[in-house]
Amino acid sequence: MNLKRLNEIMLPAIEEELKNQVARLNEPRTSPFYDMLTYHMGWTGAGAGKHATGKRIRPLMTLLACASFGASWQPALPAAAAIELAHNFSLAHDDVQDNSDLRRGRLTLWKIWGAPMAINAGDALFVLAQQAIEDLQKSYPPKVTLRAASIFNDVCLDLTRGQYLDMSYEKRNDLTVEDYRPMIGGKTSALLSACTQIGALLGGAKAAQQEAYRLFGYHLGMAFQIQDDILGVWGNEALTGKSAVSDLVEGKNTLPILYGVRRGGDFARRWQQGKVSAEEAGELARQLASEGAKIYAEESAAQETEQALLYLEKAKPQGEAGAALLELANALLGRAQ
């Protein structure tokens, strides 16, 4: 209820802020470059619209975190936009790195304009993210703006570390579930922890509350990613915009797959023999589930969510935004149900 109401108010404001931030790139001589960014953000080109933009969960979480300390969320919009731009920067590069053809059911940037242009478009999104953070000066003291920038860039560095681990894991089949957390900590949790921590900072939260919010975002990110891993093996293409069973075919080291490897059963034997074809993937997914990997991953996601909610509670979020933040966390866990 709270989430739906606030979502309806905040989402248009987020989209407007994002458009204003990206408009910095809109100059006559480089307009096709600008078009790449508006396509990637989901605003223009084939398949543009609500499905293409994604749910803007990160900026929403930033604003809700801010408002849950009783502060006005509008001045925090540049921070919300910065995090979403950084997320989109990482997606643009990720698609090149993973050789992915589709993102949210649409052709990826590099698939349309080529890898060199997509790398550059990603770079521009990251610069725009930095400029968005700097815009916080319009409403907050310089020291608060610099603190937000510091949190933001710390997690961006974590993001590159997580990406490094993810890519370095691709060629290995000796990994265990213990190798999973440092990767996801960087790839997914870091950015979500920035949403909640920066939101709390801008909401005027005390240091201990900011730290609790950081951990709330971190564990929520873990839960969110494990959920994504489950969809990556047993998911539904219509729901995710990615082809189902792709993680098996792509040889990704996701949590359920690493669990299966550790079990050392029929799944592990097949996995270690090398590349899985699209034809085999359905049967292999069933095998992996029968060895308990799906239940294990679901329980892990539930545990991370529980942790997240404990930290959220600890920081005593207030009012409608606080309730909405709790709703959002629950919705994220159950999004494929």
Added chain:
Amino acid sequence: MNLKRLNEIMLPAIEEELKNQVARLNEPRTSPFYDMLTYHMGWTGAGAGKHATGKRIRPLMTLLACASFGASWQPALPAAAAIELAHNFSLAHDDVQDNSDLRRGRLTLWKIWGAPMAINAGDALFVLAQQAIEDLQKSYPPKVTLRAASIFNDVCLDLTRGQYLDMSYEKRNDLTVEDYRPMIGGKTSALLSACTQIGALLGGAKAAQQEAYRLFGYHLGMAFQIQDDILGVWGNEALTGKSAVSDLVEGKNTLPILYGVRRGGDFARRWQQGKVSAEEAGELARQLASEGAKIYAEESAAQETEQALLYLEKAKPQGEAGAALLELANALLGRAQ
């Protein structure tokens, strides 16, 4: 004289600051990732050393600009490092985008670790650049730090615009010399203008002096790039670490080449017929020179340098650093002589 003396003092300090900034990435689990960055910075791996690091002209210029207003240059080191890191970020991505095997005579990042890793290493360098800028807070008021960050990210956005134009020009053979400046303005001049403008800001210069320094750096960047274009057609491999005549073979739209196209003579006819082989390049370079392109480019570089020096003079640089800045500008123009 002045330049040599200050260079000897400043260069080790720049190198130390760069190493401290890059060390943020040095964590046990991701140490091979850190190795990629130290290799790219010229500190480790095959061919490491003075030749591999490059001349650090940008950080040197930042510190000289700062000191030429009578201020101490040591507190400006994080800004100098930030600009050099951003330069190296752009080189890492540029090498992927251009498919270049060699950089300063060494294998490029992507050639050793693959394009996905090189993209990510470039991203990390850019985050480190942002963190370096934030370190200015240790010595300067928050507002000055935010102003430096704002100048820095404005030119980073210009950098992506210049890169877009450069790449979009590759497939075209209808360009004229007028299309050249917007591209180079972004690709090379922008970052050099940030060196001199941020240096002046941190040196306590007045607004008009900061603007004059910005234009000094901008025109110097133009001169520097045109010089590089001349080397790209008629240069010497031992001097540049790139293979000579590569710009003709790679079909780049550099200033002398665009001049030759506009002339519409024998060079233009051959150029518009398509790809130039390595065997043809020597003869085609001679043809291009005989049509006046080398003299035109040399005169353009000289004009840009003159402009640069006029702006430098206008801002009245002081003392040994001021004299060294003038020496550096002259050295940059004459570096291949």
